[in-house]
Every structure is written in structure tokens, then in C-alpha cells.
Amino acid sequence: MTDTVTFDEGLIKALREAENIIFFTGAGASAESGVPTFRTGTDSLWVDFDVEDYATLDGFNRNPQKVWxxxxxxxxxxxxxxxxxAHHVIARWQEKAPRVTVITQNIDNFHQDAGSDLVIELHGNIHHFKCLNDHPVESSSVDNSEEPPLCEICGSLVRPDVVWFNEPLPQEAFDHAEMFSRECSVFIAVGCSMEVQPAAFLPAFAASGGAYLVQINPEASIFDKYAxxxxxxxGEVLPQLWQAVWGESFN
Ligand SMILES: [Zn+2]
Structure with missing residues (x-):
């Protein structure tokens, strides 16, 4: 049974009129697809696996084969x-607003799979690869390899193109995310803890440009007082929001 959410008229109006919307998604957006969340809770990936071994550059350097x-x-x-x-509602929003940008902390490619055209990936993509010197590597050439291949350009090891702990976000992706956040009229955070820097700066950039801040989150967060x-x-709130804004059921 889905709880019914009530929506403020101001929110509905802002969404109907918005020319430029950002959906900023985190682990909560993919949890309902069955993807384990990374950081917290009993279903966290890191209950069973040690972050240091599997999600740091040091761990990869110690045992590339195991991490691969x-x-x-x-x-x-x-x-x-x-x-x-949730991914499908976000993708369909493109039919309604002139510009819809997805900024995601997820690495699962589900926004693209659902049909979103403009997706900025802050933490990389588990289906993409690069070498230790950041040369991009064609996925199809290494995807099925049983051990980490060597880069054809520089000979260094190939690794997943995801952001590991203690690594900076990809600069170009973050710059784009900041630019779009400053320009948007509505910024909707979906399933984000909002505690992971520097991504948590994005709603502040949006607010500085006058955007309406919204969050969809089953749990209390530090974002509650701003949004x-x-x-x-x-997956329960977004179809209801779609219906409230566009007056048609989502299916
Ligand atoms: Zn290389």
C-alpha cells in the first residue's frame, strides 16, 4: 500500500511553469531497482565488503585482480x-519541460536506460573503463576480461571508471553540474543523503540562482530545513507528483 502524499499548490505551479528542471539523484533512486546502497544501513554493500579493499585506489593497486x-x-x-x-518518471519529464537535466551520484546507467537524454554522472559509470592514467578505454574490448587489461596507449592497468573513496569527483562533470544548478528554476533531490561533499553544494548553487528546492526522501536529512x-x-512519490502536476496518471 502506497502512502498518499499531499502537494503544496506553490510546488505544483512551480513545476508546471518550470523551463529548466534538475533531478539530482542518489542511492535512494536506485534502491527500489535492487541496487545495494553504498554507505549506510543493513543492506549496504559495505557490510559484506571492505571499502579499503574494493573501493580505493590503494586496494586496487594491492590486488588489481581481486578488485577487477x-x-x-x-x-x-x-x-x-x-x-x-522513479527513473521512468524522470525520463518522461522531458516531454513536459523545455530542459530537464539529471545529475546523478549513481553508477548504474539506469537513467540512460530509462531514456533520459542529459545525464551528468558525478561518480562515474560501472559500465565504463579508464586506465590508471585516465585514458578512456572502450567497454566492449575489456568488459568480459577475467583480469585487468593493459591500456593500449600507456600500458597501465585498466580500472572501472567509477569514483572511489578519497578520489575527487570528475572535474568536467562537476563543472557542468554546477553550471546547470545555477541556471535551473526547480531543483529536485531524489533519494540523496545530501551529506556527500562536494555534491551537496549543488542545491546551494541552485538556491543562489533563485531555484525552488525540493527533496524526495523517506528519511530525515540535513536538507529538510532548506527544501x-x-x-x-x-518510486512512490514521483508517480503521485506526476499526476498532481500534469493531471494524468503515470503509466
Ligand atoms: Zn593509458
């Missing part, structure tokens, strides 16, 4: 998963 195999297993597990209704909060899971 683990990511290969994760890609294979993900192949059985699909975007959920209009819709309490609930993304």
Missing part, C-alpha cells in the same frame, strides 16, 4: 536489474 573480478561480478548482477518507476520535503520513497 569483484566489479565484473557486480556488473553481472546489475544486468538482471532494471530502472524503476520543500516530500517524505517517501522515490
Amino acid at each position: 573480478q569483484w566489479y565484473k561480478g557486480r556488473r553481472e548482477n546489475m544486468a538482471a536489474l532494471q530502472p524503476n518507476v 520543500y520535503t516530500l517524505r517517501g520513497k522515490a
